[in-house]
Amino acid sequence: MIEHAEAQVLTAGYALDALDADDRRDFERHLETCATCRAELDELRETVGALALGTDPIEPPPALRERILAEARRGGEVVPFRTRRMWQGVAAVAAAAALGFAILSVILARSLDDERSARADERAALAVAADPDARRIPLSNGRGSLYVTPAGRAALTFAELRPPPKGKTYEAWVIEGSTPRPAGLFKGRALVLERPVRPGTQVAVTVERAGGVERPTGRPIFSAPA
């Protein structure tokens, strides 16, 4: 636990989203028990809100409004992760080629049940992704993201994920220290991890034989520090 005075000075950094992970954790813990800091935070948040007004408004493209409303009408469940230009291109292609992904573009017919459970997984993952308190961490090598809530609930989402090779599956791992622990198999392109993800751990995805394995056998194709 940190002392009140030490916590109080963090109020500003917290309101500005500028605390480093360890301070943020300490501050949030303190906040639970300190009404003074909560009141101070509310006040400073309004001031931070004013900082947002100090920027020049820019008219967003009209299509953005439509995308947001269309997504909301679908229940806010399907987040159409836009192609992220920055991670597109050479790096992604090179990474995919290196892993032999270019030749794996066979579309496997899925049974209806598989399709349903894939959608259910995606909905669950996108609920985590839509949590405003979740931190978002782009994955290495991929157009995907890791979302982690303050409680450690985590989800992996991909804008697109090629079907795995025949007889294979994508398996997620939570790596604490140097020990990878299995965290679930992808049925669709998003997954809520079966293990909590704490700061300082790594999350990775490997290709494994269908049904999953207890220890990863391949190199991670995607990874992210939590």
Next chain:
Amino acid sequence: MTVLTPPKPLVRSALGLAAMDRDLRTLSDEDVLARVTSGDDGALAELYDRFGSLAFGLAMRILHDRGLAEDAVQEAFIGVWRHGKRFERGRGSARSWILTLVHRRAVDLVRRQERQPDAVPDPEPREREGGADEAALARDERARVQAALAQLPDDQRAALELAYYGGLTQSELAARLNEPLGTIKSRMFNGLRRLHGILSVEEAR
């Protein structure tokens, strides 16, 4: 303080919906947000029309990339749609809450980009791209905030601007300014308190 942005015309097929929209326009931000939590997508559209340009301007200021800024705004508004219930009346304005979500998404994105040493935003106001539909009130408010910032000592203003608009964490700031972390922490606190004081006095006038 309230920004009044004239609502943009909505494309509606039914007259009844148009009447509801008119009704929405007369509501406070907080009341519109309450409608959002009951699943009214017209209310979400209304909030977007009120704050979309502000949100996008803020995200652009932080990210300097239209695609990423669109992502940040989209995710923030879907956050509003799904988690509007988390907004607590009496703990601040709906506008601040929404902009907090936009800011958080934008800094999450900026921190994961390969940050160039000089990719920190220019403190000068950027050229506006917004149309003529923006109310003079919003311009006044912007001028007021910029004036308040200008009253801060340089080191405090820099700390706030680099953190808020640049997305730097406190330890990144300490490294950048070559100062102890503790100094940065208290400077940020003192700066924000002072800014709060300046804005409160102005408001009371």
